[in-house]
């Protein structure tokens with residue numbers, strides 16, 4: 001059975017978890033505690049980069065959340081989470097890339113005060129301004145659609161939908177309605193982290209953020 005290496009508070013792992021559930025792929029979850037399990041020899045044999053998520057499917061190891069999603073879509077195509085029309089494909093890839101490459105790094109300065117770390121006020125203001133530009137663009141891309149590529153859930157919604165709903169969305173009515181729509185899905189509900197998960201993870205999140213600054 002496919003093995004899924006994860007941590008419940010990892011945004012990167014959650015997008016893989018939701019995809020496994022949406023595609024109804026049987027899997028064995030393997031919890032990696034981020035207070036040191038990620039540095040063990042056993043896990044380094046799966047992911048030398050020492051990060052979750054990772055999967056092992058038979059002899060194959062795949063790391064990097066977007067690569068895992070592309071693999072799952074290719075190997076387990078039904079139900080499809082990737083449209084076939086060129087415009088819709090472009091939309092999905094844009095939303096995935098904007099979320100991971102542009103938005104996710106900008107949320108790090110915003111997270112620092114929440115875990116008791118100092119943040120340079122100029123860096124914080126710059127990150128907030130950049131997040132605003134990105135959210136405005138996503139609001140415009142979503143337009144009147146139920147999901148980013150149309151009437152059906154795709155990988156765009158899974159990737160953006162595991163990060164964007166954690167940001168303040170009161171100025172973005174379309175993103176707010178979309179986030180509420182996602183929250184109704186069983187896959188979002190089953191993978192939602194609890195306040196206890198967050199409390200337990202706080203020291204690890206602090207350590208990870210300290211290492212990355």
Ligand SMILES: N[C@@H](CCC(=O)N[C@@H](CS)C(=O)NCC(=O)O)C(=O)O
Pocket residue numbers: 009010011012013034038050051052053063064065066208
């Ligand atoms: N680019 C990677 C990022 C993975 C990543 O940063 N994972 C974090 C958890 S969200 C992690 O395992 N951190 C452990 C550490 O930094 O020690 C992906 O998309 O899979």
